[in-house]
Amino acid sequence: MQLLNHPLSTAVDAGPETTESDSKVVDMAKSCIQDDGRQLADVHDPPVDVYVQGGLDVDAAAKTIDVDPFHIRKFFEPLRVADVCDGMDGIGYFNIGNVSQEIRPLWLGMKFWGVAFTMRCVPSNKPMWKLESTEDVVNAHGLWFDKMGNATRGFQEKLQPGHVVVTDVGSADNVGFWGSENTLSVLERGGVGIITNGQCRDTGEVTLQKTPVCCKSRGRTIIPGRIESVEMQTTIGIGGAQVRPGDIVGCDDDGLVVVPIEVAKEVALHAKEVLLADMRARRRRYDKLGMAHDDTVDTDAIDRYYAELG
Template sequence: MSSSEPVRVPLDPGVAAAQLSDSLDETGVRGRVLDPAVRPLRAGMRALGRARTVRFVPAGTAGENPYDDMIDFIDSVLPGEVVVIAAGGSDRSACWGELFSAAAKGRGAAGVVCDGYVRDRGKVLELGFPVFARGTRPIDYRARMRVAAVQEPVTCGGVLVAPGDLVLAEDDGIVSVPRSREAEVASRAEARLATESDVLSDLLGGARLREVWERYRVL
């Protein structure tokens, strides 16, 4: 795959996080929704794509080039990928900010999910780049955090996310689908999307909830 080729996402963009979560439940795959403390920097943000993972750990010294690993990582991002940052919930520093966002957006990234903290909130919002995190901290990660691994399975927000897993992040929460189960889950989610449209229409038309439930078995 060339560096300019968008990553294929086999999911209707109209599918919501709740529909994806319900579809995971139907296939017996549970525990795939990240900690609700990981939220969008602003309501209405949405990111859908495949995971490109990086893990941060505490650092005791600055090191000679503390940013080299992240520079190489961001420069490797493919269009349509969601950057997934596993920081173990650490509040020692921010792991992401305006310039990283600008670089990732320029690479065509779909967004960022970080179970730690980010900074430059106002400037990131001006970029219009979807960022999800526990919150904001103005502190640079030099001599506080360092990159320990890239493109390896990571635990982010309490969920194991592997490179290439499907990630959907929106106001309702963040769902990760294992690549090995995505075809079945995506098919169910898209069917649920279509069915829920009929359910909504019937309910708004005055149908009783019990009647609708018995007809579609979807709520």
């Protein structure tokens, strides 16, 4: 089975060589439309569509299945990254989506799950010119983008509540896209996190603000003369993991994971049971040790959450 991707959709081609494993993916997609499908044109722009095409009998030669990733992300909210990794392993997605541990949450205690909004930058092959005044130094970013172009200009207007902005800087060294001010623009639009394989600067302020940023390292320098932004809402790679617009991405203190939207709900439901089993086992240990219960062993809260989610 071949997965054909473009920024707004995923085409699942179930051809004559479809395997039993492939059929499982198609069955899962059909289940998604029964459980979570909705007409996204009136809800989200752009939608994430799953197209089931080819020779497999799926009631018609081709179907369009609307899957709302902003609804599916809710199934991940209580989960730990470890639970989700177990769920991915459980469906045979070993090591798929595991982001390199070089990319880490900037501060301890960070946790988020969201829908990927992707941005791609590349190392610049042109230097920044000498600036003639203090005013120009202050406005260096604007001057740079005015001359070089900025394919991600106005990206904030495209963000929706629940988005995670995932930024590939093309292995550029000693630079990043994010700092203490522009990260807040993501939160203003309802974004829940930022992930980059580059640097983040102003990290003292980012930590003070508790802005949820995962990055490769702390930095100091600005964009001009170092990177150029070339496109957004396209397939990118981050820390050895493929990320497409609409995939589910998340982090906690253990690291980061990317879950392909086609399998996201299945993974989440497996991961929920992993979490509950672990909570019950830990609660028994708490009782033997005379430890007071805390939120991490409150299975009733998890059961209520999923019951309300439906």
